[in-house]
Amino acid sequence: MKSLHAQHHPLADTSYQLTVLNSAQQVGKAWPAFASKLRETGLLPLRPTGISTLQLNVGKMCNQTCKHCHVDAGPDRTEIMTRETMELCLAALRQAPDMQVVDITGGAPEMNPDFRWLVEQVAALGRQLIVRCNLTIVVANKKYHDLPAFYRQHGVRVVSSLPHFSAARTDAQRGEGVFERSIRALKMLNAEGYGQEESGLVLDLVYNPSGAFMPGSQMALERDFKQRLRREHGIEFNHLLTITNLPVSRFLDYLMESGNYAAYMDKLVQSYNPVAAANVMCRSTLSVGWDGYLYDCDFNQMLELPVEAAAPQHIRDFDLGQLNARSIVLNQHCYGCTAGAGSSCGGATA
Amino acid sequence: MEKTYYNPADLAKFGNITEWQSEMGRKFFDYYGEVFKEGALTEREKSLIALAVAHAVQCPYCIDAYTTDSLQKGADEAQMMEAVHVAAAIKGGAALVHGVQMMNKAKELTM
Numbered sequence: 530m531k532s533l534h535a536q537h538h539p540l541a542d543t544s545y546q547l548t549v550l551n552s553a554q555q556v557g558k559a560w561p562a563f564a565s566k567l568r569e570t571g572l573l574p575l576r577p578t579g580i581s582t583l584q585l586n587v588g589k590m591c592n593q594t595c596k597h598c599h600v601d602a603g604p605d606r607t608e609i610m611t612r613e614t615m616e617l618c619l620a621a622l623r624q625a626p627d628m629q630v631v632d633i634t635g636g637a638p639e640m641n642p643d644f645r646w647l648v649e650q651v652a653a654l655g656r657q658l659i660v661r662c663n664l665t666i667v668v669a670n671k672k673y674h675d676l677p678a679f680y681r682q683h684g685v686r687v688v689s690s691l692p693h694f695s696a697a698r699t700d701a702q703r704g705e706g707v708f709e710r711s712i713r714a715l716k717m718l719n720a721e722g723y724g725q726e727e728s729g730l731v732l733d734l735v736y737n738p739s740g741a742f743m744p745g746s747q748m749a750l751e752r753d754f755k756q757r758l759r760r761e762h763g764i765e766f767n768h769l770l771t772i773t774n775l776p777v778s779r780f781l782d783y784l785m786e787s788g789n790y791a792a793y794m795d796k797l798v799q800s801y802n803p804v805a806a807a808n809v810m811c812r813s814t815l816s817v818g819w820d821g822y823l824y825d826c827d828f829n830q831m832l833e834l835p836v837e838a839a840a841p842q843h844i845r846d847f848d849l850g851q852l853n854a855r856s857i858v859l860n861q862h863c864y865g866c867t868a869g870a871g872s873s874c875g876g877a878t879a
Numbered sequence: 880m881e882k883t884y885y886n887p888a889d890l891a892k893f894g895n896i897t898e899w900q901s902e903m904g905r906k907f908f909d910y911y912g913e914v915f916k917e918g919a920l921t922e923r924e925k926s927l928i929a930l931a932v933a934h935a936v937q938c939p940y941c942i943d944a945y946t947t948d949s950l951q952k953g954a955d956e957a958q959m960m961e962a963v964h965v966a967a968a969i970k971g972g973a974a975l976v977h978g979v980q981m982m983n984k985a986k987e988l989t990m
């Protein structure tokens with residue numbers, strides 16, 4: 530499977546994605562502006578509560594081409610963060626000790642040639658470090674086999690996608706054979722101490738629904754995942770984080786192609802939860818793109834919606850005070866983070 | 880006139896039944912909500928039971944609703960199909976077990 534970008538698909542163009550999200554012409558139906566919902570809740574303009582997480586998207590290159598990927602990542606994507614841009618991120622972190630968490634994502638971040646250097650530098654700053662590892666990268670090539678040991682050495686919290694404890698559901702979303710390879714990688718992480726009681730090495734799994742439906746209860750799904758993965762594969766992990774798929778990029782394509790777009794948007798809009806709206810992750814996160822530009826979240830990044838014009842646009846101009854005072858950029862995809870129990874890179878929010 | 884008796888859009892209007900009898904309707908929905916909360920059974924197990932019953936009573940609204948709900952609660956295709964087989968086994972068994980009654984009657988009437 531190729532990325533939308535490589536297919537020259539109309540949805541590879543972010544302005545077309547925004548047209549689909551905002552225009553009634555595409556599906557014969559429009560939904561109230563997300564900003565109007567926030568206004569009703571008294572949250573407009575939406576402002577940060579204080580940036581505590583710096584999320585670095587170090588590139589769109591990935592060994593997988595998942596059907597729901599909002600990044601449109603894949604082996605055919607070449608955009609990756611340079612060491613110079615990483616240095617600018619490190620300078621921002623030194624300037625802002627309040628940014629206690631550094632969340633490294635991609636693509637498969639490990640495919641960036643400067644990934645290990647970046648992890649070492651961030652670890653040396655004494656910040657909490659999250660790596661969003663797709664699991665299969667660990668077994669993709671011999672040069673990645675030592676990743677679990679590398680993560681342990683630097684105290685990395687590993688957050689990995691596993692959409693289901695059944696191979697069929699997982700492979701349907703992430704590609705043929707991904708489940709089996711993910712299980713192998715999880716066993717390697719467990720062997721290194723990850724997810725094991727009292728090791729202090731945290732291994733969290735991410736549950737994304739493998740279709741046009743919302744995630745169920747995070748607590749109930751975590752219990753089921755723990756039971757099944759332990760019983761059938763002897764695997765241990767710490768927490769399950771449920772994340773709602775947002776109608777962006779390849780998941781938007783899936784919704785349109787499968788005829789589920791309107792019903793899915795209906796569901797997200799009907800499930801708007803003011804508590805989740807108050808807790809959205811963009812209030813405490815700043816997202817940095819592979820080229821150093823700044824966004825309110827990774828989804829805005831993929832829709833090329835930069836932070837508001839009055840705020841610094843690039844990590845080289847980082848100013849925590851100005852960024853904390855910014856107004857967060859909203860669009861219709863934001864309904865995904867406020868539906869039901871809420872959704873964020875850290876799982877449910879309400 | 881409608882071409883079919885069932886309209887998928889009507890499922891979303893289920894709540895409207897309270898318009899003509901608010902007290903009973905409200906009590907029903909309160910009860911319904913309570914039933915599907917996690918208790919001695921998990922929400923996923925209850926959803927799968929509902930999916931099986933939906934097939935037994937052949938309610939297209941319920942099949943739509945509880946297929947979605949089962950997926951949402953983390954069930955996979957194998958679990959959902961097994962639930963449908965439970966419904967089929969009970970419905971088939973319910974027909975067949977009456978065969979004993981038929982046999983009893985036939986024996987009564989025949990030499």
